[in-house]
Amino acid sequence: MTIKVNGQDFPPPDDARVSLLDLLREQLHLTGTKVGCNQGACGACTVLLDSRRVLSCLTLAVQADGRSVTTIEGLGTAEALHPLQAAFIEHDGFQCGYCTPGQICAATAMLEEVAAGMPSYLTVDLAADRITLSREEVQERMSGNLCRCGAHNGIIDAILDVAGEHRP
Amino acid sequence: MTKIQNAVIGSVRTVIGWVPAGWLPGGSPDPLIERRAAIGRQASRLDGPLKVTGEARFAAEVAVDNLSYAALVHSPITRGRIMRLDTDAADAAPGVILVVTHRNMPRLGTLALIGMSDMSAIGNSDLPILQDAQVHYNGQVVAAVIAETQEQADHAVSLIMIDYTAEPAKTLFEEAKATARTPASVLIEKNHVTVGNAERELSRSAHIVDNVYRTPPHNHNAIELHTVTAMWEGDGLLVHDTTQMVAPSATALAKLFGLKREQVRVLSPFVGGGFGGKGMWDHQIVAVAVARMVGRPVRLTLSREGVYRIIGGRTPSEQRVAIGADAAGRFTALIHSGYSVMPPYGACPEQYTLGSRAIYDAKSFEFLQRHVDLDIVPNTFMRAPGEAIGTFAVESAVDEMAHAMGVDPIDMRMANIAERHPVSGAPFSQHALKQAFTDGAERFGWNRRVAEPGSRREGEWRIGIGCAAGSFPYARMPGANVRITLHGDGSATIACSAQEMGMGTATVQVQHAADRLGLPLEAIRFELGDSDLPASPMAGGSSQTASVAGAIIAAAEKLTGEMLRLAGNASPVAGLRAGEVRLTDGGIASIADPSRHDSFESILARAARDDMTVTAAGSMPLEMFKFAMHSTSAVFCELRVSDVTGEVRVDRLLGSFDCGTILNPKTAASQFRGGMIMGLGLALTEETLFDGRSGRIMNASLADYHIPTHLDVPQIDVMWTDIPDPRSPLGARGIGEIGITGVGAAVANAVFNATGKRVRDLPITLDKLLPD
Ligand code: FES
Ligand code: FES
Numbered sequence: 001m002t003i004k005v006n007g008q009d010f011p012p013p014d015d016a017r018v019s020l021l022d023l024l025r026e027q028l029h030l031t032g033t034k035v036g037c038n039q040g041a042c043g044a045c046t047v048l049l050d051s052r053r054v055l056s057c058l059t060l061a062v063q064a065d066g067r068s069v070t071t072i073e074g075l076g077t078a079e080a081l082h083p084l085q086a087a088f089i090e091h092d093g094f095q096c097g098y099c100t101p102g103q104i105c106a107a108t109a110m111l112e113e114v115a116a117g118m119p120s121y122l123t124v125d126l127a128a129d130r131i132t133l134s135r136e137e138v139q140e141r142m143s144g145n146l147c148r149c150g151a152h153n154g155i156i157d158a159i160l161d162v163a164g165e166h167r168p
Numbered sequence: 169m170t171k172i173q174n175a176v177i178g179s180v181r182t183v184i185g186w187v188p189a190g191w192l193p194g195g196s197p198d199p200l201i202e203r204r205a206a207i208g209r210q211a212s213r214l215d216g217p218l219k220v221t222g223e224a225r226f227a228a229e230v231a232v233d234n235l236s237y238a239a240l241v242h243s244p245i246t247r248g249r250i251m252r253l254d255t256d257a258a259d260a261a262p263g264v265i266l267v268v269t270h271r272n273m274p275r276l277g278t279l280a281l282i283g284m285s286d287m288s289a290i291g292n293s294d295l296p297i298l299q300d301a302q303v304h305y306n307g308q309v310v311a312a313v314i315a316e317t318q319e320q321a322d323h324a325v326s327l328i329m330i331d332y333t334a335e336p337a338k339t340l341f342e343e344a345k346a347t348a349r350t351p352a353s354v355l356i357e358k359n360h361v362t363v364g365n366a367e368r369e370l371s372r373s374a375h376i377v378d379n380v381y382r383t384p385p386h387n388h389n390a391i392e393l394h395t396v397t398a399m400w401e402g403d404g405l406l407v408h409d410t411t412q413m414v415a416p417s418a419t420a421l422a423k424l425f426g427l428k429r430e431q432v433r434v435l436s437p438f439v440g441g442g443f444g445g446k447g448m449w450d451h452q453i454v455a456v457a458v459a460r461m462v463g464r465p466v467r468l469t470l471s472r473e474g475v476y477r478i479i480g481g482r483t484p485s486e487q488r489v490a491i492g493a494d495a496a497g498r499f500t501a502l503i504h505s506g507y508s509v510m511p512p513y514g515a516c517p518e519q520y521t522l523g524s525r526a527i528y529d530a531k532s533f534e535f536l537q538r539h540v541d542l543d544i545v546p547n548t549f550m551r552a553p554g555e556a557i558g559t560f561a562v563e564s565a566v567d568e569m570a571h572a573m574g575v576d577p578i579d580m581r582m583a584n585i586a587e588r589h590p591v592s593g594a595p596f597s598q599h600a601l602k603q604a605f606t607d608g609a610e611r612f613g614w615n616r617r618v619a620e621p622g623s624r625r626e627g628e629w630r631i632g633i634g635c636a637a638g639s640f641p642y643a644r645m646p647g648a649n650v651r652i653t654l655h656g657d658g659s660a661t662i663a664c665s666a667q668e669m670g671m672g673t674a675t676v677q678v679q680h681a682a683d684r685l686g687l688p689l690e691a692i693r694f695e696l697g698d699s700d701l702p703a704s705p706m707a708g709g710s711s712q713t714a715s716v717a718g719a720i721i722a723a724a725e726k727l728t729g730e731m732l733r734l735a736g737n738a739s740p741v742a743g744l745r746a747g748e749v750r751l752t753d754g755g756i757a758s759i760a761d762p763s764r765h766d767s768f769e770s771i772l773a774r775a776a777r778d779d780m781t782v783t784a785a786g787s788m789p790l791e792m793f794k795f796a797m798h799s800t801s802a803v804f805c806e807l808r809v810s811d812v813t814g815e816v817r818v819d820r821l822l823g824s825f826d827c828g829t830i831l832n833p834k835t836a837a838s839q840f841r842g843g844m845i846m847g848l849g850l851a852l853t854e855e856t857l858f859d860g861r862s863g864r865i866m867n868a869s870l871a872d873y874h875i876p877t878h879l880d881v882p883q884i885d886v887m888w889t890d891i892p893d894p895r896s897p898l899g900a901r902g903i904g905e906i907g908i909t910g911v912g913a914a915v916a917n918a919v920f921n922a923t924g925k926r927v928r929d930l931p932i933t934l935d936k937l938l939p940d
Contacts, residue, residue: 017319026318031229032222034440036391037472041870044391072222081220089216092838095670097219098392098440104220136879143877146870148391148441149670150842152881 001065005030006074012065020064021045021056024071032072032101036146043145046102046109047071053109072101075108084108087158095149103145107159110141114163133163177356181592184793194597194791194895198721199750201829201892201899206682206689210834214675214694215438215668224438227410228395228469235397236265238458238468239321240451241311241328242477243303246863247337247543250301250310250330257327258313263320266462267328268312273298274457276424279448282515282549287647287705288419290448292480293546295513297450298457303332304513305545306864307477309450314462318469337543339863341484345507348538354519361525361591364532366490369501373492377568378503380488381561382929383912385509385856387481388550389875390669392440394475398455399465403427407434409452412442413706415665418699420448421456437697439669442707443846444549446669449479476868481856483509483518483547485557489565491530497575499530499584504562510539514546519554523909524562526639526798527601529586543863549708551846552905555640556912560850560930563636563913568926571621577917578605578614581637589796597795597895600826601637604889605802608824609635611887612804621924629808629817632922638910642797642893642901643711644789648719649702651783652685652727658754658769660685663695666704666716670842671904672835673712679832680717680898684724686752702783710799710902713831717897718786724751726782731756734780735771740764791895799827799906803844803914809922814937816852816919821911822885828893828901836903840886843907849876850908851915852931 002009005028013023021038024030024047036044038057045056048070076082084104087093094100114131122140123131131137138159139152147155189195200207218224255267276299279291295304303310311328315321338344351359370376397408405427411417411434418434421427439446455468470478487506494500508518521535550556570580585601588594609615617633618624624631650664662681666673674694682689695701705715729746736742741749741756741764749756755767772780791797806820823840830836853874857866867873892899912930919937920926927936 015317015319017323022318025229029229029231030222031225034226034391035228035393035469037393037870039472039869039871041472042391072220076221078217078221078223081217085217085220088220089212092213092834094216094219095672095835095838095842096390096392096439096441097215097224097670098226098390100219101222135883139878139881143879146391146875146877148389148443148846148875149838150845150876150881151838152845152876152878153841153883154838156878 003061003064004068006070013061016060016062018061019057020059020061023061024056030071030073034098034101043106044099044102046105046145048105048109051109051112053106072105075104083162084158087161091154091158091161093154093158094151099145099147103147103155106142106145111163135160174353174358181793184790189794192790192794193787197894198897198899200683204683206679207831207898209679209832211675211679211832213672213835214678226392226438226440227397227408227436228467230397230408232397232399232465234464236314236316236462236464236466237318237321238312238314238455238466239325240309240474241325242474243306243308243310245303245332245334246306246339248303248332248334250303251333252331254329258324261320261324261327263316264313264324265316266314268298268458269310270298270300275299276457279420279424287416288423290413290416290420292447292449292515292548293513297453305543306862307545309454309478312454312458314458314466337863339542340860341509341540341542344540344542348507348540350538351517354517354522354537357522359537361533361535363591366501366503366532366534369532370490370492370503373500374495375493375569375573377565377572378490379565379568379928380486381564383485383557383560384930385481385484385858386550386850386854387476387856387873388443388445389870389873390441390443390445393470393472394446394451394479395469396452396455397465397467398459400460403431405432405456407456409434409436410439410446411436412439412446412667412669412708413448414667414697415699415703416706417448424453425456434699435697436667439667442669443551444553444708445479447548451478472870473868476865478545480545480547482550482553485518485520487520487561489561491565491569493569493573497573497580497583499528501532502528502530503534505534505536507538507540509542509544509547511541511544511546516548516553518547520558523555523558523639525591526589526796527586527637528584529590533591551843552640552908555638555905555909556850559636559638559910560912560916563910564916564928567634567913567917567920577635578609581605592796594796597797598828598891598893599798599800600889600891601800601802604800604824604826607887608802608804608822611885612822614804617921621921628811630811630922631808632918632920633806634914634917634921635802635804636910636913636917638801638803638906640710640799640902640906640909642792642799642896643709644714644718644792645705645711646788648704648715648786649783650716650719650723651702651781652723653779653781654727654768655779656769656772658767659691660687661693661695662720663701664704664716664719665699665701666696666712667707668696669707671839672832675835676713676831677716677720681720684720684751687754710904713900714897714902715786719784721897722786723782723784726784727780728756730780730782731768731771734775735766736774738774739766739771741766795895797893797895797901799901799903801825801906801910803910805914805918807915807918807922809919809937811939814934816932816937818848818882818915821882823907825886825888825906826891827888827903827906828896829899830888830890831898831900837886839903840907841884843905844884844911845876845881847908847911848880848915850930851912855931
């Protein structure tokens with residue numbers, strides 16, 4: 001079996017204790033995925049596993065066996081930025097940039113969750129099939145990704161901008 | 169600092185006081201204050217594409233051949249001795265290369281504690297590291313394992329058996345107050361300062377507030393963990409670190425390991441957040457020593473728990489603020505004193521009374537800090553050390569006075585904001601705090617505030633508005649050097665060891681250099697984060713921008729002279745002296761007759777030179793001693809408090825700043841907001857919990873230490889006066905720490921306005937606001 005990372009196949013690690021995070025960073029040298037706590041508290045390690053967001057520090061690499069992982073490196077490049085990456089620059093949605101890949105991966109999946117009609121704790125009408133993406137909805141859905149530099153306003157602005165729901 | 173140092177600083181101030189302002193740096197304002205093109209522009213970060221694509225390589229992300237991994241064992245006891253140490257199982261565990269304890273750690277000296285005098289004095293502690301069996305605080309490093317993989321190192325750590333004998337430890341702030349020390353100085357300021365007899369004036373005042381305010385310990389919690397990769401190459405040492413002090417670290421490591429400075433290179437091109445916490449601690453020293461022992465590169469990344477255990481944060485404090493006012497609301501006495509922790513082996517005095525010396529006039533003053541000695545991980549500087557918590561106390565007290573007198577809190581401040589430095593009498597270089605209040609109040613809609621607490625309500629929510637002032641000193645550090653290389657194609661490279669932790673260091677200095685050198689932004693490259701480059705001071709005290717800018721000014725002057733000389737007699741600018749030209753349009757032009765212009769490209773080409781390089785150091789920062797130089801702020805907050813749960817929701821936050829020229833509105837706004845958000849954490853949720861019985865941190869994780877999350881952070885409005893400071897490079901003062909300053913009090917004052925409850929101990933958690 002193989003783990004597909006950004007379209008390329010890799011064998012699972014020999015040591016079953018290796019997290020998906022450490023596989024990416026230490027073995028594949030895909031260091032765009034960050035580590036802030038290694039215990040599921042900060043969101044810096046967020047990647048997409050079959051398009052769903054997961055905390056790679058809490059995911060064993062072997063759990064990704066036969067599945068497809070997308071990291072920040074797979075979303076866009078400096079020459080061809082993903083719309084969220086461009087919006088983060090435009091809205092200054094980061095300072096040190098360390099939480100940034102996790103925020104962008106989380107936002108990518110979050111927008112798909114919204115498009116699929118998945119409710120959040122703030123969603124009033126659970127039966128509605130279209131979710132109105134208010135600023136608070138985005139804030140709530142992004143609250144698993146910590147940022148200590150305090151780039152929160154720029155991050156939410158960038159996401160709303162890309163979601164096409166940006167209201168002044 | 170000692171009495172002697174007090175005297176030295178005092179006499180420098182006195183002498184500088186006599187020197188005419190015109191002779192000092194900033195004596196004539198920086199010409200770029202008037203003439204700027206790139207400065208002041210909304211430039212996006214130059215490193216933005218690298219950071220959003222994950223290509224920026226942080227310290228733990230440099231690929232290294234033959235790398236080994238380390239993990240640490242932390243003491244679970246607070247004071248005592250290691251009696252029995254059994255590492256056999258760890259030694260035999262798969263992949264283990266070496267187990268290091270005090271038995272086999274090479275003998276090393278200790279670090280010089282952080283001081284203002286020597287750039288390489290950067291120790292947060294001068295305790296020995298793995299040198300003996302003694303344990304000084306809970307969490308201290310007592311052993312390390314080096315293995316082939318991180319998983320193997322982490323597992324082997326769990327196999328080490330240590331028996332300790334515990335000794336009595338000082339863990340209770342309240343008890344240790346009895347033996348508190350009174351230092352002669354706090355940083356470079358005299359500690360015990362009196363003007364008049366403040367206690368007597370207080371007792372005679374028409375109106376008195378006299379209360380004690382408490383703030384808890386805090387941790388920096390940069391999202392990037394502390395991590396270091398150390399490797400020896402022959403006699404040389406290469407260190408990939410995440411540090412706010414690149415060049416000073418190299419010097420300190422050279423001293424500690426008996427090397428020449430040139431043998432040590434520290435690289436730190438990106439720092440994933442610092443806030444005062446990314447300095448020199450035990451882990452770097454362990455990694456360097458151990459890398460030599462195993463003869464391989466070693467990477468040592470602290471666990472998040474490890475960060476709490478061995479990287480100190482902000483000390484707790486207990487502060488008394490007493491204000492006396494006359495019938496007209498003018499302050500007659502201001503007393504600010506208190507206790508904070510500073511173990512004898514620590515370096516950070518948490519200067520919470522310094523800010524209060526610089527805002528308000530009063531007929532009399534008394535300031536005094538006492539240091540409490542606890543057996544604890546040494547506390548250190550954390551964003552706006554002193555000011556962040558000092559303003560909570562003073563600005564809460566001012567609000568209490570305004571309420572007691574039935575005066576609007578802004579009017580109360582306006583009546584007392586000083587026109588000169590209240591204690592030293594030195595003139596302010598530039599000071600528009602009153603304007604910051606007026607502008608901020610208007611934009612915020614302060615007039616909607618209802619003075620009577622608890623009067624505004626929407627359903628279960630009570631709504632309140634509050635404000636506070638902030639003040640943070642300007643600093644430009646000595647010892648900033650830069651190198652400018654002008655290339656044959658007319659582009660330039662600026663290089664120095666400065667640090668980038670999210671402030672936009674390169675972005676802003678490229679903007680600066682573009683204007684200074686008369687080049688377009690695209691023609692300038694900025695290299696930083698490497699101790700082999702000309703040395704910059706540490707990033708601290710909101711000083712880096714001014715320090716590096718001062719060095720670029722000096723280097724540009726030198727470059728001008730060199731290029732004039734090189735231009736020779738055939739040049740349109742021949743015969744002009746440095747003072748008669750300026751750098752503009754990619755070359756040198758006469759100020760009097762700008763049509764006399766010679767481009768850098770043609771000067772270098774005529775001289776058959778590929779490039780021209782100059783290195784220079786910034787002038788001594790004497791302006792700091794002649795003038796009172798402070799960034800100031802007015803912070804406004806509107807919030808709701810639930811009657812049912814006591815929960816506080818901050819709806820609006822506005823910061824109105826007076827910090828001189830704003831060099832890049834985009835990155836500056838982000839820094840202001842970032843500071844203010846950390847201020848929201850300080851006000852409402854953040855607290856490092858020490859178990860008083862054991863001295864052990866109980867919430868050593870990001871799940872249990874609550875920093876603000878997206879849903880906690882409202883849209884934050886920031887504005888600024890943008891009045892240049894005539895005494896500083898570019899007219900700018902620091903902006904990195906003023907943002908957090910004052911926020912704690914603005915929130916607490918808004919909570920009072922909402923509920924009538926005065927919370928004097930942070931954080932303002934739900935339990936403190938539950939209806940009685
Ligand atoms: S590193 Fe995975 S959540 Fe923090
Ligand atoms: S940008 Fe630094 S932690 Fe978010």
